Amino acid sequence: MCGIVGYVGEQNATSILLTGLKKLEYRGYDSAGIALYDGEKITLDKTVGKLSKLEELVSNNRPEGNIGLGHTRWATHGKPSTPNSHPHSCCGGDFVVVHNGIIENYANLKAELKEKGHQFSSETDTEVIPHLIDEYYEGNLKAAVRKTVAKLKGAYALGVLSLQEPDKLIAVRQDSPLIIGLNGSENFIASDIPAVLEHTDKVYILDDGEMAEITANQVDIFNVDNGESIKKDIFEVDWDPGMAEKSGFDHFMLKEIHEQPETIRKSIAGRLNKTDIEFDEVSLSKEEIEAYNRIYVVACGTAYHSGLVAKYVIEDLAEIPVEVDVASEFRYRNPLIDDNTLVIVVSQSGETADTLAALREAKNNGARALAVVNTVGSTIAREADDVIYIHAGPEIAVASTKAYIGMLTCFYMLAIYLARQQNKLSDETSAKLIKALKNLPEQVAKIIKEDSDKIEQLAKNYAGEEDAFFIGRKVDYSVALEGSLKLKEISYIHSEAYPAGELKHGTLALIEEGIPVIALATQTSVLDKTLSNVKEVKARGGVVTGVVFAGQEEIDSFDYQIEVPKTEDILSSILTVVPLQLLSYYIAVERGCDVDQPRNLAKSVTVE
Numbered sequence: 226m227c228g229i230v231g232y233v234g235e236q237n238a239t240s241i242l243l244t245g246l247k248k249l250e251y252r253g254y255d256s257a258g259i260a261l262y263d264g265e266k267i268t269l270d271k272t273v274g275k276l277s278k279l280e281e282l283v284s285n286n287r288p289e290g291n292i293g294l295g296h297t298r299w300a301t302h303g304k305p306s307t308p309n310s311h312p313h314s315c316c317g318g319d320f321v322v323v324h325n326g327i328i329e330n331y332a333n334l335k336a337e338l339k340e341k342g343h344q345f346s347s348e349t350d351t352e353v354i355p356h357l358i359d360e361y362y363e364g365n366l367k368a369a370v371r372k373t374v375a376k377l378k379g380a381y382a383l384g385v386l387s388l389q390e391p392d393k394l395i396a397v398r399q400d401s402p403l404i405i406g407l408n409g410s411e412n413f414i415a416s417d418i419p420a421v422l423e424h425t426d427k428v429y430i431l432d433d434g435e436m437a438e439i440t441a442n443q444v445d446i447f448n449v450d451n452g453e454s455i456k457k458d459i460f461e462v463d464w465d466p467g468m469a470e471k472s473g474f475d476h477f478m479l480k481e482i483h484e485q486p487e488t489i490r491k492s493i494a495g496r497l498n499k500t501d502i503e504f505d506e507v508s509l510s511k512e513e514i515e516a517y518n519r520i521y522v523v524a525c526g527t528a529y530h531s532g533l534v535a536k537y538v539i540e541d542l543a544e545i546p547v548e549v550d551v552a553s554e555f556r557y558r559n560p561l562i563d564d565n566t567l568v569i570v571v572s573q574s575g576e577t578a579d580t581l582a583a584l585r586e587a588k589n590n591g592a593r594a595l596a597v598v599n600t601v602g603s604t605i606a607r608e609a610d611d612v613i614y615i616h617a618g619p620e621i622a623v624a625s626t627k628a629y630i631g632m633l634t635c636f637y638m639l640a641i642y643l644a645r646q647q648n649k650l651s652d653e654t655s656a657k658l659i660k661a662l663k664n665l666p667e668q669v670a671k672i673i674k675e676d677s678d679k680i681e682q683l684a685k686n687y688a689g690e691e692d693a694f695f696i697g698r699k700v701d702y703s704v705a706l707e708g709s710l711k712l713k714e715i716s717y718i719h720s721e722a723y724p725a726g727e728l729k730h731g732t733l734a735l736i737e738e739g740i741p742v743i744a745l746a747t748q749t750s751v752l753d754k755t756l757s758n759v760k761e762v763k764a765r766g767g768v769v770t771g772v773v774f775a776g777q778e779e780i781d782s783f784d785y786q787i788e789v790p791k792t793e794d795i796l797s798s799i800l801t802v803v804p805l806q807l808l809s810y811y812i813a814v815e816r817g818c819d820v821d822q823p824r825n826l827a828k829s830v831t832v833e
């Protein structure tokens with residue numbers, strides 16, 4: 226986590242660093258800082274709190290200079306505090322570092338450096354890095370940084386600025402993302418593309434074990450181990466800068482909910498014909514697919530929830546057994562993987578450390594790895610054998626919405642694809658599902674347009690509650706889990722999701738007068754059973770909001786009813802999640818929560 230930016234060019238770096246950090250604030254927002262070289266000295270400005278605090282801090286005494294570094298932090302080692310904020314420097318202040326990642330052996334390194342007389346001013350793991358550079362510097366910054374990183378164990382994306390060679394930045398990447406933006410007489414470093422998008426669409430994406438020496442006019446890339454020069458291709462980004470702006474919405478989350486029809490359109494574009502799915506990017510042969518006896522879907526959080534939907538759909542249509550694993554568990558258990566196993570990793574950012582580690586583990590064990598990813602050029606996308614891109618564009622709000630819908634869309638297409646390759650889906654059924662997929666963008670748009678006001682009203686009723694429950698069966702249960710996560714992460718209401726039939730095995734004890742229960746009830750084959758469970762809840766005083774298909778008979782068990790347009794039962798997740806996203810959003814707004822940047826969280830979790 227954490228976001229880093231760097232600038233070297235002809236303009237005043239302060240405002241460029243601050244706007245870059247603003248775009249990276251989703252990665253961490255408990256403290257922030259910048260370092261600027263003004264022609265004589267390096268000034269550090271840093272503070273605990275959000276970026277706005279840093280902006281206030283520098284507003285009266287804005288340092289001037291054409292080269293600098295910035296950082297927005299999500300604390301790992303050391304609580305959020307001004308001394309623990311980045312940038313960090315060595316004792317004399319000659320070397321300044323911003324870091325995203327974790328240095329696992331920092332305690333030993335710190336002890337060794339202290340013995341040599343270095344004095345530390347923070348509790349962070351990062352601070353060992355500028356002290357080490359100071360220790361190794363003998364007139365060549367690149368050489369000192371190489372010696373330093375040779376001592377580090379862990380994950381790091383680094384930006385280094387030095388009083389000794391103040392015309393350049395050094396960037397290093399190992400297991401944490403880092404890109405370099407190129408714009409003629411100015412160059413940038415950043416944790417993610419949106420930070421440089423308003424300046425350039427041309428970037429280098431550093432790989433692990435690579436470092437760059439960056440001046441205003443030149444970028445040289447090297448292998449960290451042997452120092453040899455590396456020639457890299459420039460990556461041209463096809464996002465427009467407006468995609469990373471709020472465009473008139475109060476919050477990124479609301480904007481991203483509204484973008485969901487477009488996300489589905491982009492995900493299906495060019496991939497559907499009348500009866501089949503065309504995945505040019507997937508190179509699985511018919512024989513390979515037929516040979517798969519197991520699929521693992523591995524991911525974290527919301528992406529994991531998309532995998533739970535994938536299980537229902539792939540097992541139902543393609544008849545291949547699917548196990549869904551939380552990535553941080555998958556890599557530490559002993560999953561049974563062989564040549565006939567397909568591992569699908571799912572990630573919006575493509576940088577989540579747990580998911581990346583699971584991908585590597587799966588590949589080391591001989592599995593074929595397919596990634597469903599949003600961020601083009603991300604590490605997971607580059608390391609997987611095949612990639613299906615979601616095409617949701619940049620997602621900025623910490624709470625994932627449009628990426629989830631994009632993941633679901635890709636999984637529906639993948640399930641049909643796998644089924645058709647094995648002749649397990651008739652032309653007729655496939656055509657029906659594909660037709661229904663094509664209708665989804667309009668249907669999602671309809672929910673947003675017609676139901677937002679009603680859901681906003683409902684949110685007012687729920688905003689004072691401290692507990693909530695979500696229930697459903699089949700695909701509805703997977704969506705219940707996602708609705709529950711959305712609610713707790715942005716509104717801080719305690720929330721749990723259960724298969725509707727499971728409540729009576731214990732959790733029903735928690736249902737009492739006035740407890741809100743959101744019941745998803747779209748699955749025709751189990752509708753009666755779900756409604757019986759709703760009655761059990763009502764009998765204990767629960768206040769039930771039902772999410773049902775339009776046209777379904779008015780159900781008297783519900784206190785409130787939200788209708789989504791009718792689609793095939795199996796595709797319902799794409800529609801039912803939308804009211805749940807809106808409900809969480811409006812409840813969080815009503816409670817005065819920071820919707821886009823909920824407490825304790827960060828968007829891209831690049832630590833284990």
Ligand code: F6R
Pocket residue numbers: 525526527528529571572573574575576577580623624625626710711714828829830
């Ligand atoms: C919740 C949320 C997280 C992410 C999770 C995985 O709204 O966004 O649960 O889904 O951290 O992130 P990615 O998809 O980037 O791997």
